[in-house]
Amino acid sequence: MKIGVLALQGAVAEHMRSIEAAGGEPVAVKRTEQLSELDGLIIPGGESTTIGKLMRKYGFIEAIRDFSGQGKPIFGTCAGLIVLAERIEGQEEAHLELMDMTVARNAFGRQQESFETDLPVKGIDEPIRAVFIRAPLIKEVSSQVDVLSTYKDEIVTARQGHLLASSYHPELTDDFRLHAYFLDMAKEAAAAAKE
Ligand code: GLN
Numbered sequence: 001m002k003i004g005v006l007a008l009q010g011a012v013a014e015h016m017r018s019i020e021a022a023g024g025e026p027v028a029v030k031r032t033e034q035l036s037e038l039d040g041l042i043i044p045g046g047e048s049t050t051i052g053k054l055m056r057k058y059g060f061i062e063a064i065r066d067f068s069g070q071g072k073p074i075f076g077t078c079a080g081l082i083v084l085a086e087r088i089e090g091q092e093e094a095h096l097e098l099m100d101m102t103v104a105r106n107a108f109g110r111q112q113e114s115f116e117t118d119l120p121v122k123g124i125d126e127p128i129r130a131v132f133i134r135a136p137l138i139k140e141v142s143s144q145v146d147v148l149s150t151y152k153d154e155i156v157t158a159r160q161g162h163l164l165a166s167s168y169h170p171e172l173t174d175d176f177r178l179h180a181y182f183l184d185m186a187k188e189a190a191a192a193a194k195e
Helices: 012-021 032-037 048-057 058-067 080-083 178-195
Strands: 002-006 027-028 040-043 074-077 084-086 098-105 114-119 129-132 138-141 144-149 154-160 161-168
Touching: 002 032, 002 178, 012 027, 012 178, 027 074, 032 144, 040 058, 040 080, 040 129, 040 161, 048 058, 048 080, 058 074, 074 080, 080 084, 080 098, 080 161, 098 154, 098 161, 114 144, 144 178, 161 178
Parallel strands: 002 027, 002 040, 040 074, 074 161, 084 098
Antiparallel strands: 098 138, 114 129, 144 154, 154 161
C-alpha cells in the first residue's frame, strides 16, 4: 500500500518511518498530482492554521476532498485532525470539512501542554502509546462518527468510514499499531474499489 504523508509542514518524517515499520510504502506529498498514485493519505501534526494556509495555496483543499470522495482513506493526527473537522470551536472557518465533528484546539491548557499515556483504542487489542502535544479534543460528533477512544471522558480517536483522526501523535513512539490499523483501512478500500 502506498501511503502519502502531506509534506507541507509538521511531523512528516516520523509518519513515513511508522508507515514503513507497519509494512506500507510511504510517499512525501508536496504536489496534488501525487495523490492519484496513493492508497491512503496522512495529514500530520504541526500547526493547523499553517497547514490550512499552505493547503489552500497549493490546491490541496479541493484535491483532498476529491481523494476522499473516491473513498480513499485519510488519517489526521493532531493538527491533521483539526484540518479534517467540519467545525472548529471559536473559528468561523474550518479547512477540509470532511469529518462530521466539532474540535477544540489546544484543549488541554498550559498545565498539560504535553504528556504521554497508554490509551485503549477500539479495534486494537492492547492500549497504544500516545503522545499529546498542545493537543486538540473532539467535542462533538455526529452519529456517523465512531468514537474509538476517550481520555478522561473526552474523545481523542474517531473514525467516520474511511476517515480516521487522533488528537495525539502515534508517530512519535515505536508503537506502530495505529499505522497498521490505517494500512488495513487502505487495504479494505483498495479491495472494495476493485469489486
Ligand atoms: N496546537 C496545534 C494546532 O492547533 C496542534 C498541535 C500539534 O499538532 N501537535 O494546530
